[in-house]
Amino acid sequence: MATAYILVVDDEPDIRTLLKEILEDEGYEVDTAENGEEARRLRRNRRPDLVLLDIWMPGIDGISLLKEWSEEEEGRLSTPVIMISGHGTVETAVEATRLGAYDFIEKPLSLAKLLVTVQRALETYNLYRENTGLKRQAQPVGEPVGRSEAVRRLVDQVRRIAQHETAVLFIGEPGVGKSLYARYLHNASPRRDGPFVDVGVASLLGDNPAAELFGSEEEERIHFGLLEQGNGGSLLLDDVADMDGATQARLLGALENGRYQRIGGSESVKADVRVIAATRYDLEQRVAEGRFRNDLFYHLNVVPLHVPPLREHTEDIPELLNFYVDYFVSQDHLPYRSFSVAAQNRLRHYAWPGNVRELKNLVQRLLIIGTAPEIGADEVDAALGASQLTISPAVGIAFDLPLRQAREQFERSYFEHLLREYGGNVNQTAQHAGVERTHLYRKLRSLGIDPRQMD
Numbered sequence: 118m119a120t121a122y123i124l125v126v127d128d129e130p131d132i133r134t135l136l137k138e139i140l141e142d143e144g145y146e147v148d149t150a151e152n153g154e155e156a157r158r159l160r161r162n163r164r165p166d167l168v169l170l171d172i173w174m175p176g177i178d179g180i181s182l183l184k185e186w187s188e189e190e191e192g193r194l195s196t197p198v199i200m201i202s203g204h205g206t207v208e209t210a211v212e213a214t215r216l217g218a219y220d221f222i223e224k225p226l227s228l229a230k231l232l233v234t235v236q237r238a239l240e241t242y243n244l245y246r247e248n249t250g251l252k253r254q255a256q257p258v259g260e261p262v263g264r265s266e267a268v269r270r271l272v273d274q275v276r277r278i279a280q281h282e283t284a285v286l287f288i289g290e291p292g293v294g295k296s297l298y299a300r301y302l303h304n305a306s307p308r309r310d311g312p313f314v315d316v317g318v319a320s321l322l323g324d325n326p327a328a329e330l331f332g333s334e335e336e337e338r339i340h341f342g343l344l345e346q347g348n349g350g351s352l353l354l355d356d357v358a359d360m361d362g363a364t365q366a367r368l369l370g371a372l373e374n375g376r377y378q379r380i381g382g383s384e385s386v387k388a389d390v391r392v393i394a395a396t397r398y399d400l401e402q403r404v405a406e407g408r409f410r411n412d413l414f415y416h417l418n419v420v421p422l423h424v425p426p427l428r429e430h431t432e433d434i435p436e437l438l439n440f441y442v443d444y445f446v447s448q449d450h451l452p453y454r455s456f457s458v459a460a461q462n463r464l465r466h467y468a469w470p471g472n473v474r475e476l477k478n479l480v481q482r483l484l485i486i487g488t489a490p491e492i493g494a495d496e497v498d499a500a501l502g503a504s505q506l507t508i509s510p511a512v513g514i515a516f517d518l519p520l521r522q523a524r525e526q527f528e529r530s531y532f533e534h535l536l537r538e539y540g541g542n543v544n545q546t547a548q549h550a551g552v553e554r555t556h557l558y559r560k561l562r563s564l565g566i567d568p569r570q571m572d
Contacts, residue, residue, distance in 0.1 A: 153177030311350025
């Protein structure tokens with residue numbers, strides 16, 4: 118089980134000692150700092166899961182330190198901070214909250230209240246990370262849906278492997294649910310109480326992908342990378358085949374040594390994270406072509422697991438349909454509609470080139486556009502026929518829009534169309550569109566397009 122690491126910052130020795138003893142008795146790992154400078158040093162050495170921060174200290178005070186951290190992380194603290202003070206005012210509490218503090222506790226401390234606040238803060242931030250990963254797509258939070266032999270066999274394999282720290286590589290076509298199985302592996306493992314960080318490697322193709330993954334340092338400013346944000350938990354590298362050569366080399370060093378340096382940093386950071394990889398490609402072929410490191414491949418490929426395409430377990434389609442109908446009814450408040458037996462049979466004989474993701478999108482579309490309580494075979498045929506058409510991205514543009522908004526609408530449709538054509542591959546999309554990869558990455562971000570939703 119993952120142990121939360123807490124940093125206590127207070128200039129009173131008795132307070133530091135008391136909090137350290139109490140929190141360690143509760144099973145937490147604790148470090149203490151007597152002033153802001155020491156807190157900076159300890160935070161630089163290791164990202165805490167939670168900080169208890171005194172406001173009034175000699176030198177740099179707690180509010181100034183909180184402001185510094187908030188600016189480093191662009192206003193969204195990745196670590197919950199609980200402020201403590203014996204001289205608090207309403208104005209101070211409001212300022213601390215504005216800067217992102219989770220809560221404000223006055224001295225003399227109620228230890229019972231403090232422990233409850235600490236527990237709730239850790240649970241809230243873990244839930245935020247979970248929701249950030251889940252909001253991209255509807256998926257079950259428990260076992261993957263399906264009772265077919267193929268799905269049950271894979272679920273059993275994942276459950277057994279979860280108990281070991283060995284590397285796992287999920288292999289499968291776009292849309293089969295590789296990230297779903299990776300999350301299930303995490304939830305079934307001893308690291309289940311730690312964070313699950315889901316990283317689309319395509320989203321790291323910005324100006325400095327290594328800084329996003331490993332973090333960076335510039336003078337006193339620290340950017341905690343995704344590896345560090347996953348400490349105590351699991352990190353999924355989805356579409357790992359798209360990783361550039363320099364980042365592959367850094368990742369290999371981190372896996373071999375269990376430590377790495379942030380970009381621009383001088384001290385090594387411990388890598389306490391289980392790395393899970395996923396790919397739609399034949400990595401061995403990529404190694405043969407010189408596009409993927411042989412030594413990194415063998416580090417990631419200790420246990421390869423193949424996630425079957427939907428056409429190989431079509432007997433699960435009725436259960437998947439029921440799951441996604443219930444999901445969109447409860448989460449998006451869409452009207453409930455059931456699939457007739459004829460409609461279900463028609464879907465069981467469909468090839469599903471987009472796999473489970475295509476089924477999910479089909480269910481959502483039918484719930485939105487239909488009105489009858491039951492979805493029949495004719496409606497399914499019409500929906501599937503429309504989905505097979507190659508539609509011009511310009512269709513549907515409102516010509517009464519100002520030029521800027523019309524251009525944005527066209528660009529969004531254009532790039533979404535290309536990304537679907539190339540299975541979410543940013544490199545191939547950039548080549549087709551005739552733009553630089555880094556420029557395309559920035560453009561997709563400005564348009565609110567996630568390449569991983571297009572595969």
